[in-house]
Amino acid sequence: MTSTATPTVSVRLTAVLQKLTGGQKTIEASGRTVAEVFDDIEARYPGFKAQVYGPDGKPHRFVNIYLNDEDIRYTGGIDTALKPGDVLDILPALAGGQ
Amino acid sequence: MSVNVYIPTPFRHLVGNRANVRATGVTVRDIIDDLDRQYPGFRAQLVDSSGRRARHINIYVNQVEIENLADEATELHEGDEVAVIPALAGGAPTVLTPEMVERYSRHIIMPQVGSAGQRKIIESRVLIIGAGGLGSPVALYLALAGVGTIGIVDFDVVDRSNLQRQILHQTDDIGKPKVQSARETLLAHNPNIEVVTHETPITSDNAMEIISQYDIVVNGADNFATRYLVNDACYLLKKPLVDGSILMFDGQATTYLPGKGCYRCLYPAPPPPGMVPSCAEAGVLGAMCATIGSIQATEVLKLILEIGEPLVNRLLLYDALTLEFRIVKIRRDPNCPLCGDNPTIHELIDYEAFCGAPIPHAAAPFGG
Numbered sequence: 001m002t003s004t005a006t007p008t009v010s011v012r013l014t015a016v017l018q019k020l021t022g023g024q025k026t027i028e029a030s031g032r033t034v035a036e037v038f039d040d041i042e043a044r045y046p047g048f049k050a051q052v053y054g055p056d057g058k059p060h061r062f063v064n065i066y067l068n069d070e071d072i073r074y075t076g077g078i079d080t081a082l083k084p085g086d087v088l089d090i091l092p093a094l095a096g097g098q
Numbered sequence: 099m100s101v102n103v104y105i106p107t108p109f110r111h112l113v114g115n116r117a118n119v120r121a122t123g124v125t126v127r128d129i130i131d132d133l134d135r136q137y138p139g140f141r142a143q144l145v146d147s148s149g150r151r152a153r154h155i156n157i158y159v160n161q162v163e164i165e166n167l168a169d170e171a172t173e174l175h176e177g178d179e180v181a182v183i184p185a186l187a188g189g190a191p192t193v194l195t196p197e198m199v200e201r202y203s204r205h206i207i208m209p210q211v212g213s214a215g216q217r218k219i220i221e222s223r224v225l226i227i228g229a230g231g232l233g234s235p236v237a238l239y240l241a242l243a244g245v246g247t248i249g250i251v252d253f254d255v256v257d258r259s260n261l262q263r264q265i266l267h268q269t270d271d272i273g274k275p276k277v278q279s280a281r282e283t284l285l286a287h288n289p290n291i292e293v294v295t296h297e298t299p300i301t302s303d304n305a306m307e308i309i310s311q312y313d314i315v316v317n318g319a320d321n322f323a324t325r326y327l328v329n330d331a332c333y334l335l336k337k338p339l340v341d342g343s344i345l346m347f348d349g350q351a352t353t354y355l356p357g358k359g360c361y362r363c364l365y366p367a368p369p370p371p372g373m374v375p376s377c378a379e380a381g382v383l384g385a386m387c388a389t390i391g392s393i394q395a396t397e398v399l400k401l402i403l404e405i406g407e408p409l410v411n412r413l414l415l416y417d418a419l420t421l422e423f424r425i426v427k428i429r430r431d432p433n434c435p436l437c438g439d440n441p442t443i444h445e446l447i448d449y450e451a452f453c454g455a456p457i458p459h460a461a462a463p464f465g466g
Contacts, residue, residue, distance in 0.1 A: 015346035015419070016375065025420065051373075061367035062374065069426045089426065091415065093365040094343035094350055095325055096377040097232040097318035 006030045007084040009037060014091060020045045034065065035078040037088065052090060062093040099124055099174050103133065104181035106294075106311070112137045117307060121180070126157060127170035129180055144182065156183045183311065184292075192217040192246075198290060202244055215403045216244065220290075222402045223247040225312035227300060227328055229276040230254075231382065232318030232342050234266040235391030236398070241284040241291055243399055248284060249312055251296040252276040263384030299457055300324060302446040305331040314401055316394050317341045320376060322368040323449040323457045329354070329361035330446055333436055340397045342390040344382050345375070349390040349416035352428065353397050353409045359430035360437045364413065371455040386418055 008030050013021060021027055027045075031037035042049045054060045058078070065072045066089040072080050082088075100122045105113050113119050113133075121132040134141040146152040157164045158181040164172045174180070194202070194213055198220075205211045205219075224245050226233045229252040240248055256264075256271040256279050264276075271279040277295035284293050296308055300319075309315055309331050317339060319325050325341075332339040333356055341361065342351040354360050393414065400406045415424045435442045450456050 014348045014417075016348075016380065025417070060369065060373075062365050062369040064364065064426075066426045069424070071427065071429070074429065089415075089424075091350075091426075092374050093322070093369065094345040094348060095320060095322045095374065096343055096345040096382055097228050097230060097320045 006032055006036075007082045007086065009082050009084070009086040009088055011037065011041065011088045011090065014094075016092060017048075017051060017090060020048050020051065031082060033078065033082060034067070034072055034080050034088065037082065038078070051092075060092075064091045064093075065089070066091065099176060099178075101129065101174050101176075101178045101180055103129060104179065104307070106181075106183055109140070109143055109182065109184075112140050112143065117304070124173060125168075125170065126159065126164055126172045126174065126180065129174065130170070154184055157181070158183060192220050194220075198244070201288075201290070205243070210405045211403060215405075218402050219244050219399065220246045222314070223249070223312045224314045224316060224398055225249040225251065225309060226316045226318060227251050227324065228318035228320060229264070229266055229280040230260065230318055230320060231263045231344060231377070231384075231387035232391045232394065233316070234264045234280075235388045236316050236318060236342075236395045237266060237280060237284055238287065239392060239395035240398060241288045241293075243395075244288065244290060245398075245402075246290075247292045247294060247312075249294040249296060249308070250277050250280050251298065251300050251308060252280070253297060253299045263382065263387045265388075300327065301457060302327060302449065305446060306335065309335055309337060312337065314338050314340065314398055316398060317343075318391070318394075321453075321455070321457065322374075323453040323455060325361060326368065326452060327446065327449045327457070330436055330443060332356070333360050334445070338401055340394045340401075342394045344386050344390050345377060346380050347383055347386065347418040349386050349418070351390050351393045351397075351409060351414045351416075352412060353401070355408070355410050357430070357437065358410050359428055360434065362436050363431040363434045363438075364428050366431070366434075368453040371453070383418055386416075389416060389418070 008028055010026050011029050012026050029037045029040045031040050038049055052059055052063055067080055068087055100120055103119050103121050121129040123129040123132050130141055144151055144155050159172055160179055202216045206213050206216050222245050224240055226237050229250050237248055254276050256267045256274050256276055258272055260267055266280045266283045275297055277297045281293040281295055305327055315332050315337050317328050336356040339354040397409055400408055411428055412425045413428050432439045
């Protein structure tokens with residue numbers, strides 16, 4: 001059964017995205033790839049993918065996704081395979097300075 | 099021979115507030131004479147009591163100091179660019195006065211700084227973009243440290259809603275230009291320094307001219323268009339850029355050294371307008387400014403002193419709610435349009451079009 005092998009990972013969100021998760025900073029989600037984890041989050045927190053993906057179905061270029069502190073743009077993008085216990089960070093650019 | 103002469107901010111009141119004027123002559127001396135004819139009192143700004151050019155004034159022809167050429171006898175050619183730049187050190191070695199030795203004693207006592215390092219700090223020129231939440235603590239700590247020339251770019255005036263976090267400004271400053279309030283606060287803390295105020299929005303038209311006058315740039319801007327603009331100008335001018343940003347309870351900081359990655363490598367494109375809120379829209383915990391701003395000031399001082407490991411190719415993330423600091427890797431992107439292997443951006447572009455949002459300017463204040 002592949003479902004039993006589907007890894008559960010932690011996903012950390014910045015304050016702006018936490019409004020979708022009822023203020024939760026870290027959520028658990030399942031998936032064999034980053035894309036599957038995002039599908040899982042979307043199922044529970046509708047609207048999540050609209051924040052992370054652009055109209056082309058790829059992550060926005062102002063949103064960086066890190067897998068264990070490495071930018072997934074350099075590890076295979078949203079198709080990057082995950083293993084249990086991995087930590088994903090979703091970090092949109094911030095402009096505030098004033 | 100008619101040449102363009104760049105006039106620094108402190109002297110612009112003499113030339114009708116223009117940054118560039120034309121002057122005619124065969125040598126640098128002729129140019130100064132011509133400027134004095136056109137703008138009476140100009141030469142008096144450049145000379146000391148003995149009538150010789152003051153040691154804190156440097157004159158450059160095509161970015162070479164004329165002491166390295168033929169001084170005021172340096173001959174000019176059509177199209178040459180002359181710049182008159184007042185400097186704190188003025189080519190002479192900086193002398194630490196007894197007052198300075200006492201003031202900076204906690205720096206000087208450390209072997210990593212010493213009197214040589216303190217002199218480097220005094221001789222340095224740092225530009226701060228924005229006298230707001232981040233710019234305030236950065237400017238204050240750099241002023242206290244003795245950074246000899248601090249430039250501040252801001253077009254805004256102090257608003258009551260700024261006072262929750264912008265420590266350069268006080269209640270009595272409401273309504274005052276931020277650069278003026280900033281200058282007064284910094285000089286009250288340390289009268290040894292020079293504060294150069296650029297009371298203007300930074301734009302594609304003036305960014306190169308302003309940034310070229312400094313050694314290091316600190317970004318405390320409040321909008322994406324300005325962040326891309328400052329990034330591109332710093333890369334094109336080969337200036338280190340110490341970046342920081344804050345929103346709600348999150349902060350980010352990193353340092354870009356030319357050729358080792360840039361803001362475009364980290365964020366290739368800005369968010370569509372409205373997708374990421376500003377501090378004015380979403381709020382920011384005031385004390386966060388000091389956390390990130392102090393890190394930026396620390397980075398500047400490390401770069402000046404050439405000590406430690408700068409925050410290069412690393413993005414520091416600060417979460418105030420969990421009080422966690424983390425660092426993620428960032429890399430120079432070989433496909434970066436600015437600093438990649440085959441760049442397509444060779445000069446400043448239209449950043450308002452790029453970001454789909456205006457660079458805030460005085461007529462339409464933004465954020466704050």
